[in-house]
Amino acid sequence: MIHGQDRLDQISRYAQGMLAADETRDLESALRADANLRRDFLEYLNVDAALAEHAALPETESVVPCATCGVRRRLGPRLFLAAAFVLLVATVAVWLGRSADDGAPSAVVAEVLSNEQGELEDQTTTIQQGERLSVSGVRLKKGPLRLLLPSGVTLDLSGPAQGAFEGPMRFRLTQGSLNVDVGQRGKGFTVVTGAGEITDLGTRFGVNVSPGGQTDVAVFSGEVRIREREMGVVTISEGEALRLHAGHRGDRLLMVPLKRREMALDPARAAPAVASVTDNIEDSDYRRFYGVVAGGMGAGMLVYTDKPGVMWQPVDGAAFPAELLGADVVRTFHSDRHELDLKVTLDVSQRSAVYVMHDARKPPLDWLEQGFEDTGLRVRSGPWELTPAVWDLTANAQGKIYVEYTVWRAQVPAGGRIELGPPHVRGEGGAKVMFGVAVKPHELNADKHEQTGGEL
């Protein structure tokens, strides 16, 4: 990201003449103090000016697309040529990629970083941590296996998984789950599956190939480039995910199961209570995923998919509420907090309580008051960087800023569907932070978690 997302949102609203007086003063102070922000500000408005300039060109005829009425779209000659050139380059690039890929296994020297409970098929001796191996293929029966490649790339496989190296920077995953961290030197590392190629552009990402060949890709930091025959080349960024099927355009992958202690794919760990999370966003370019962490609720758990570092915490001087401990966490997108029409739908698989954590600075949302009850519990999130979302709050003695939330509960007696409404607080200048979500199965005994104090 170019700069803090909040600041860019603020600049966007400034550029539409929608900034309130206090926000204008806040932006002003930030611009005074931060040369990088001034550069972002100038370049953002420069893009705005350039777009206006392009739209005014007589050769650009723009027609709003309409999915149902079959409007034909025509482009001016310059844009048409540019589009044709991009298409040609993309086609050649895909063809070259495929022709270069002869699928032949290639041995790579790898260091075993961990093999805790990992079992390899056809392996007569146990692989030890720290061992250096010449690896051409991996058939992992069960458990995790973490390998460090000479390029600095870390591959974290979860069994059952199967794959083979096709070069020092190319791994074909035929089945199972793989998290890739490319480190400083591993940019360009490619994971190939039956549905496409995922090339790292400096990042951490996860890939899961189902037995049917469907490929799920989720990006946890940075961005990756995906090549797929029908879709061509697309780039997806931090907090975004796609589901690929060979010969079809990729679909947004809405729910991604995550590990508790790190941002990494964990498809084997199904959340006991959350069967699915969907929303009403129909924008085909919108690829954000809801991260679901099975049984993860407690101090130190990340709140949002797009706010690294902001974690659930107990309020000052109190323990984390036992009622919430061990619930499945659904990480929402902080950047959705201004949405007026957002609806998030949870499919709950068993008798459970659904919890919504709402900014205590704001009055309750209508849909919360109507369908939920206030538990009287409080939690907080943080630490927050000094952004407009928290500028009215003061830092604690340690210099850290936290946002306090009220906790609302709705019982889902036999499982089923529950809809959460928009985060926007009407007439209150909008929401400052997005709400948080957790779901706890009724049968779960919170006392078990009290023994650990809820620490993760």
Place this chain on the structure above:
Amino acid sequence: MDELGNQRHDQFLRLYTANEPAIRAFVRRLVPTRADAADVIQGVALVLWRKFDGFDSQEDFRKWAFGVARYETLAWLRDKARDRHVLAEDVLEVLAEEAVSAETRLSAQREAMEQCLAKLSLEQRSLVMAAYAPGARIEEIAARSGRTIGGFYQWLHRMRLRLLECTRRVLAVEGIS
């Protein structure tokens, strides 16, 4: 108008036409909205023509025009500050100064826009261009694209960020800092 006057007029038109996008962008970076920029730019063009007699043809026209545009824009904003939320003058002064220093980069960024627009899908590009077309009615474009107005503004913001990133990549490849 005499012969000399005609020549001077032609010279002004040639220089102004060649630099108009840069002047327009300069103004746009200092005012809150595109509608504001359209207001200001009309006055700026008039003042530039009125002051053109004082322009030395050895000077850089764009730099000279930026100076005039900066003065006119700040005066316009001072007037509007009474009833609108505009940035403080000291901040605008710094922004105007830094915009002049960064003009090579900002100009290259605008040129890179065509290349970056071509990387959007046809549907995305059509929607962005429709939203920026003169006299565009956002509520109609949003409705026809199947989005709410708020959703459409959010989408447009994401497109601008994507294009900003793209132009930065183009500039990095071309070695423009």
